[in-house]
Amino acid sequence: MPTGTPRDADQLALAAAAAVAAVIPAADELEAAGAQAGGPDVTALFAGAVVAELGGPAGGVLGLLVADELVSALSSSPIGGLDLAAAVQPALDAAATVLGASVQAARQVDRDAVVPAVLGAGGTDFTVVPLVGDSIAAALLVSRDTLVAHTQASTAPLPSTPTGGATPVAAPVAAAVAAAGAIPGAATAGTPHPLTVPAPGTGGTLGPRRGIEMLNEVDMEVTVELGRTRMTLRELLALSPGHVLELDRAAGSPADLLVNGHLIARGEVVVVDEDFGLRVTEILETPAAS
Known part of the structure; x- marks a missing residue:
């Protein structure tokens, strides 16, 4: 098993x-808001889970838990339900870059499956780092073995953190969490934010629910379609250079604009x-944003 200091591993996780x-x-x-040892109840606060395998010799798996706010925003998108794994892929890419690794395509899993996936065969300990704004929005999960392995493999200096290896939680954030009362023992500045299962009836999310504005920076695949056949x-195997395919659309007809496979507009092809x-030339009606 790889060896290393807990402080270095926590710094890398942060x-x-x-x-x-x-x-x-x-x-x-x-x-x-502070690296801490993960426990069996960590998934109870969240509504969705995504995992992605790390590339490189150190390997490992990243896990990401997200709150109901993002899951609901994706499912109620005005262009139809959006994929959680695709929406958070850039975030996992960013985490892998810090670890000095690449990351494979993310996949959504059941909440109960994320911890076993992160631990892998024979793993027993993992680190969780909550991501906090007005509420606990997400949490990154990485096994201790993976963190130590990447700490040893990396030649880049680790970022400095306060004594104890925790990133301090800003006082206004800690105050907002404490005032909401949904998670007992909200962190104070300089300590990790505890991921404690809320008492019955208090709920697992904090702050007001928001809709489409959460998705403003999510990358979408935009496709222009001239027609189909x-x-x-x-016939496919018989295709050769110069072969002409007849499409199901007359010459001069508008092309379709699809976002993540959903038709949202039509227009005319131009050269720029x-x-x-x-x-x-035409925006199709879509359901109102939540």
Whole structure:
């Protein structure tokens, strides 16, 4: 088993979580509120979970828990339900960069599956770093073995942290959490924010619920479609350069603009500085944002 100091591992976890906080979709500015030992009840505060395997010789798995606010915003998007794993992929990419590694495509898992995935075979301890704004919005999970392995593999200096290895929680944040009363023993400045299961009836999220504004910075795949056709496998295999495909749309008809596979607009194809573009001529009706 790799060896290393807990302080170094906590510093690396905090740095990775800070990178996640800067990128993950959120209505508030988030900060990494102290690295702490993970426990069996950590998933109870959250509504969604995502994991992604780390590349490189050190390997490991990153886990990310997100609160109901983001899960609800994605599911009620005006262009249809959006994928949680795709929405947080840039955040996991940022965390992996801090660890000096690459990360594979994220996948959504059941909450009960995230801790076993992070620990892997034979793992027993993991670190959790809550990401806190007006509420606990998310938490990054990494096994201790993974942190120590990446600490030893990295040649970059670790970021400095206060005594005890915890990033201080800003006083206004700690006060807001304490005032909400949903999570007992809110952190004070300089201490990790405790991820404690709330008492029955108090709820597991803090602050007002917000909708579409949380998704303003989420990357979307935008596609312009000229038309479609259907072909047999035999016809596909017979394709060669110069072959012309007949589409199901007449010449001069508008092209479709799709976002994550959902049709939202139509327009005409134009050329902009030697590149193709789309001049939007029609916006299709979509459900109102929540």
